[in-house]
Amino acid sequence: xxxxxxxxxxxxxxxxxxxxxxxxxxxxxxxxxxxxxxxxxxxxxxxxxxxxxxxxxxxxxxxxxxxxxxxxxxxxxxxxxxxxxxxxxxxxxxxxxxxxxxxxxxxxxxxxxxxxxxxxxxxxxxxxxxxxxxxxxxxxxxxxxxxxxxx
Amino acid sequence: xxxxxxxxxxxxxxxxxxxxxxxxxxxxxxxxxxxxxxxxxxxxxxxxxxxxxxxxxxxxxxxxxxxxxxxxxxxxxxxxxxxxxxxxxxxxxxxxxxxxxxxxxxxxxxxxxxxxxxxxxxxxxxxxxxxxxxxxxxxxxxxxxxxxxxx
Numbered sequence: 001x002x003x004x005x006x007x008x009x010x011x012x013x014x015x016x017x018x019x020x021x022x023x024x025x026x027x028x029x030x031x032x033x034x035x036x037x038x039x040x041x042x043x044x045x046x047x048x049x050x051x052x053x054x055x056x057x058x059x060x061x062x063x064x065x066x067x068x069x070x071x072x073x074x075x076x077x078x079x080x081x082x083x084x085x086x087x088x089x090x091x092x093x094x095x096x097x098x099x100x101x102x103x104x105x106x107x108x109x110x111x112x113x114x115x116x117x118x119x120x121x122x123x124x125x126x127x128x129x130x131x132x133x134x135x136x137x138x139x140x141x142x143x144x145x146x147x148x149x150x151x
Numbered sequence: 152x153x154x155x156x157x158x159x160x161x162x163x164x165x166x167x168x169x170x171x172x173x174x175x176x177x178x179x180x181x182x183x184x185x186x187x188x189x190x191x192x193x194x195x196x197x198x199x200x201x202x203x204x205x206x207x208x209x210x211x212x213x214x215x216x217x218x219x220x221x222x223x224x225x226x227x228x229x230x231x232x233x234x235x236x237x238x239x240x241x242x243x244x245x246x247x248x249x250x251x252x253x254x255x256x257x258x259x260x261x262x263x264x265x266x267x268x269x270x271x272x273x274x275x276x277x278x279x280x281x282x283x284x285x286x287x288x289x290x291x292x293x294x295x296x297x298x299x300x301x302x
Contacts, residue, residue: 017166017277044301070227077273102301119270122228122300126168127285134278149273150195150253 002093003031005136006058007129008038008051008100014129021133028140029088033133034058044102052105055097064091065112068098068132072117077149080116080135081142087114096136098128153244154182156287157209158280159189159202159251165280172284179291180239184284185209195253203256206248215242216263219249219283223268228300231267232290238265247287249279 007013014022014033025031036054039047059065064087075083088094097108109115118131141148158164165173165184176182187205190198210216215238226234239245248259260266269282292299 015166015168074271076221076271080272117270118272119268120225120227121231121269121286122289123282124285127281130278131274131282134275135272138273 001029001088001091003029003088003096003136004094005031005033005096005098005129005132006036006055007033007098007125008036009125011035013126015126018130018133021130021137025133025137025140028144031136033129038100047100048102048105049107051100052107055108056111059095059111060093063093063095064114065108066094066096066114066116067104067108067112068096068118068128069104069109069115070117070120070122072115074117074119077135077138078142081139084136084139085143096132098125098132100125152180152239152242154180154239154247154287155245156182156184156247156249156280156283157187157206158184158249158276159187160276162186164277166277169281169284172281172288176284176288176291179295182287184280189251198251199253199256200258202251203258206259207262210246210262211244214244214246215239215265216259217245217247217265217267218255218259218263219247219269219279220255220260220266221268221271221273223266225268225270228286228289229293231286232293235287235290236294247283249276249283251276 022031022033039050041047041050118128123131138149173182173184190201192198192201269279274282289300
């Protein structure tokens with residue numbers, strides 16, 4: 001089972017704290033983080049369309065796509081852990097995607113098998129990626145009964 | 152008007168990205184981030200009590216205390232911006248507080264004037280601080296009509 005997280009930006013945007021989370025996730029699951037070129041267009045709608053076309057060219061029909069969006073469904077961390085476990089048991093390939101500077105295009109939201117919310121607030125794409133990585137790591141630690149998740 | 156954010160940890164825990172947010176917040180408001188000594192006790196209940204006593208010794212009766220907690224009220228970023236503006240117009244001093252490794256003691260939650268949620272998921276205290284800083288910065292940028300907040 002392959003898990004990937006796509007984001008619009010450069011590998012250099014990934015902070016040391018995020019790299020540590022990626023290392024730790026890889027102790028449990030094969031996990032890759034993949035930068036996609038931001039559209040570089042000022043017009044928000046056109047930028048989102050160009051970025052969605054790029055992302056959609058990377059995924060296959062059978063991939064299970066999880067998109068992060070502030071209008072998505074919220075879960076607690078233990079709920080997310082259980083849901084993710086059930087999801088990757090049933091799917092061959094799970095692909096997470098984080099929107100670019102202007103958020104996600106409706107085309108990606110339509111293609112997504114699940115839209116996941118990280119609270120009602122708006123986050124920068126860099127912080128959203130860090131948050132997503134911490135929740136994926138936490139989900140795995142909850143699943144394995146480690147002491148990382150204290151709640 | 153003074154704004155402070157208290158957290159349990161060391162000044163060294165504050166990442167470069169957080170320091171940049173603190174610098175930018177200070178263009179708009181006088182803002183300090185203040186580390187408090189973690190209790191260093193394994194027992195979660197005792198640790199939380201010791202940490203809450205330390206925090207409560209720092210705040211005055213007239214301070215407006217905003218505690219971050221996953222059971223707190225969620226707002227969108229524009230709602231938070233407007234609410235914060237109204238709050239610091241009416242208050243002399245606003246103090247944010249983020250829980251330690253085991254979260255916040257009921258004594259702090261009881262003292263708090265407002266309990267604010269950053270989504271239903273559980274975050275590490277370091278990431279919670281980064282998220283809080285980004286939302287305070289975003290709230291100020293929304294208030295000043297800058298292009299930082301795009302939604």
